[in-house]
Amino acid sequence: MAFLAIDIGNTRLKWSLYDAARPGAVPIAHGAEFLDHIERLAEGPWADLPPPDSMLGCVVAGDAVRRRAEEQLVERFECSPRWVVSSQAEAGIVNGYDHPTRLGADRWVAMIGARHRMMTQGAPRPMVVVMIGTAVTVEAVDVHGKFLGGLILPGHGIMLRALESGTAGLHVPTGEVREFPTNTSDALTSGGTYAIAGAVERMVQHVRAHCGAEPACYMTGGAGWKMAPSMNGDFELVDSLIMDGLLVIAQERMLAG
Numbered sequence: 001m002a003f004l005a006i007d008i009g010n011t012r013l014k015w016s017l018y019d020a021a022r023p024g025a026v027p028i029a030h031g032a033e034f035l036d037h038i039e040r041l042a043e044g045p046w047a048d049l050p051p052p053d054s055m056l057g058c059v060v061a062g063d064a065v066r067r068r069a070e071e072q073l074v075e076r077f078e079c080s081p082r083w084v085v086s087s088q089a090e091a092g093i094v095n096g097y098d099h100p101t102r103l104g105a106d107r108w109v110a111m112i113g114a115r116h117r118m119m120t121q122g123a124p125r126p127m128v129v130v131m132i133g134t135a136v137t138v139e140a141v142d143v144h145g146k147f148l149g150g151l152i153l154p155g156h157g158i159m160l161r162a163l164e165s166g167t168a169g170l171h172v173p174t175g176e177v178r179e180f181p182t183n184t185s186d187a188l189t190s191g192g193t194y195a196i197a198g199a200v201e202r203m204v205q206h207v208r209a210h211c212g213a214e215p216a217c218y219m220t221g222g223a224g225w226k227m228a229p230s231m232n233g234d235f236e237l238v239d240s241l242i243m244d245g246l247l248v249i250a251q252e253r254m255l256a257g
């Protein structure tokens with residue numbers, strides 16, 4: 001029962017094909033396409049794949065992008081598209097958002113993936129779940145799996161473009177992360193990196209104070225590896241957090257009939 005998981009963010013579509021919708025499954029194949037290249041999937045990376053029996057995805061890019069992905073799915077696999085919508089509760093997470101369905105589906109699925117991982121690692125703990133994609137999100141989840149709330153920040157690229165377009169003198173190549181930057185490139189790169197690291201540190205403090213326990217901290221997203229060396233504390237970098245969450249949800253829904 002092959003299963004295809006898809007995550008469409010604001011920059012790239014990521015996909016993973018598994019032999020079954022089972023948490024912990026190893027992908028048979030996986031890939032990522034920038035949104036401009038979605039039309040290549042059916043005749044490119046998907047051309048020689050065994051067709052999945054089902055799929056589940058999350059999409060936060062617009063409706064037009066979602067439709068282009070659905071066209072590829074139907075063209076290549078005749079597979080009915082199914083997309084996760086954030087809800088009141090699913091797979092161990094309870095949604096504390098004012099309007100639960102307005103929470104980005106990628107954030108919801110990543111928390112579900114993180115909670116599942118944390119429960120396999122030992123006793124339940126609160127969590128901080130960080131996603132470094134086009135935007136950066138920093139979620140707080142208590143020991144019972146309640147999503148308390150989260151931060152949204154601009155990602156590295158958006159921060160740099162905002163500074164470039166809002167100033168006369170900030171057009172420079174990417175620099176290095178330095179504690180005390182002494183040139184414009186390093187100052188910009190370090191500023192962006194420590195803005196994210198600082199926001200994450202604050203959320204860790206908030207969770208520690210609110211929950212009275214040390215949170216388990218997970219980080220994911222296309223630019224997670226860039227942030228990892230600059231993070232304080234014990235962050236586990238898990239590239240597959242969203243795919244893991246999709247596997248958990250797909251299996252639970254299958255078991256529920």
Ligand SMILES: Nc1ncnc2c1ncn2[C@@H]1O[C@H](COP(=O)(O)OP(=O)(O)O)[C@@H](O)[C@H]1O
Pocket residue numbers: 008009010011012013132133134135155156157221222223
């Ligand atoms: N191969 C790559 N080369 C350069 N940057 C990358 C690459 N992959 C990811 N990134 C960085 O990660 C971000 C996109 O990550 P991703 O998780 O795909 O975002 P989203 O989910 O928002 O589409 C980009 O903004 C970019 O900074």
Ligand SMILES: CC(C)(COP(=O)(O)O)[C@@H](O)C(=O)NCCC(=O)O
Pocket residue numbers: 009010011060102103104105106107132133134135136137152
């Ligand atoms: C915050 C996001 C833009 C992150 O998108 P991404 O960086 O993964 O492309 C996305 O999850 C979103 O559009 N959320 C809806 C608003 C919300 O979660 O409150």
Ligand SMILES: [K+]
Pocket residue numbers: 007008009010106131133
């Ligand atoms: K994402």
